[in-house]
């Protein structure tokens with residue numbers, strides 16, 4: 001059983017539309033509040049050699065990435081810390097505070113307990129005017145499919161490409177880009193945490209159309225052989241770039257580094273170079 005299968009179970013217990021987006025959306029006077037929470041554990045999320053400051057940074061970055069993917073401006077963050085050793089707390093809190101400060105958020109609370117494995121749960125709140133909210137649903141046939149930044153860099157570092165360690169350990173949520181894309185009129189957006197392929201299937205699940213990408217157009221990690229780079233870009237996790245669809249004429253958006261990698265098609269399939277793309281990537285799995 002994997003994460004996506006269990007999400008379907010959750011969707012039989014709470015309203016399934018609550019599982020459709022990177023954040024929950026809560027009307028709040030004349031604005032919308034978006035909220036995301038994410039849990040990281042030492043063994044699955046903190047690679048060997050990561051500092052405590054970087055663990056705190058990453059915990060906030062992954063949540064601000066979800067906020068960014070809705071087109072929202074980050075506001076407040078809470079950080080719950082399941083702490084294995086007290087001497088780690090200062091570095092973790094400073095990393096979390098610094099990531100908040102770098103992206104215009106404020107760390108305003110959290111929780112603390114003792115735990116055998118370092119566990120960080122960050123909750124991020126963002127704010128957006130109703131007209132600029134972007135969801136995963138909304139893609140239309142003929143839209144361009146595009147991504148910010150480059151893909152596969154975090155997984156490249158895990159594969160030993162040392163020049164990409166910074167991207168793995170200190171992910172930069174595309175907060176400014178998310179808001180600029182929303183204002184420019186993109187039709188659907190999400191962040192890529194588990195790899196491009198799984199993200200395209202996540203978009204497929206909530207749209208009435210499909211996606212055809214051209215692997216020659218993928219922005220690959222620098223300094224990695226093209227064949228390996230292409231696999232990293234398609235299936236590697238931990239990138240935290242934005243994947244979006246845009247009506248013709250919307251891209252390029254001023255100030256946003258993005259690459260068009262394909263287009264939205266009528267048929268409800270995900271194609272890469274004309275062939276069905278394997279739904280493979282970074283997935284939490286349970287045995288049995």
Ligand SMILES: Nc1ncnc2c1ncn2[C@@H]1O[C@H](COP(=O)(O)OP(=O)(O)OP(=O)(O)O)[C@@H](O)[C@H]1O
Nearest residue numbers: 007010018019020021022023024038062066193194
């Ligand atoms: N235990 C849960 N209860 C309710 N909703 C959940 C639960 N776990 C996940 N969700 C919801 O399911 C959707 C997908 O969650 P998921 O964690 O895969 O997204 P993400 O945070 O964008 O990705 P990642 O965790 O890889 O960064 C989100 O809307 C999330 O709020």
Ligand SMILES: Cc1ncc(C[n+]2csc(CCOP(=O)(O)O)c2C)c(N)n1
Nearest residue numbers: 038043044045046047154193237238282
């Ligand atoms: C040991 C280790 N392996 C991989 C990564 C890269 N990484 C960070 S978050 C994530 C997936 C989404 O997270 P989740 O679904 O758990 O929220 C991935 C693949 C890492 N930081 N450490």
Ligand SMILES: [Mg+2]
Nearest residue numbers: 022066191193
């Ligand atoms: Mg997300």
Ligand SMILES: [Mg+2]
Nearest residue numbers: 036037038039
């Ligand atoms: Mg999550």
Ligand SMILES: [Mg+2]
Nearest residue numbers: 193194282284
């Ligand atoms: Mg995940």
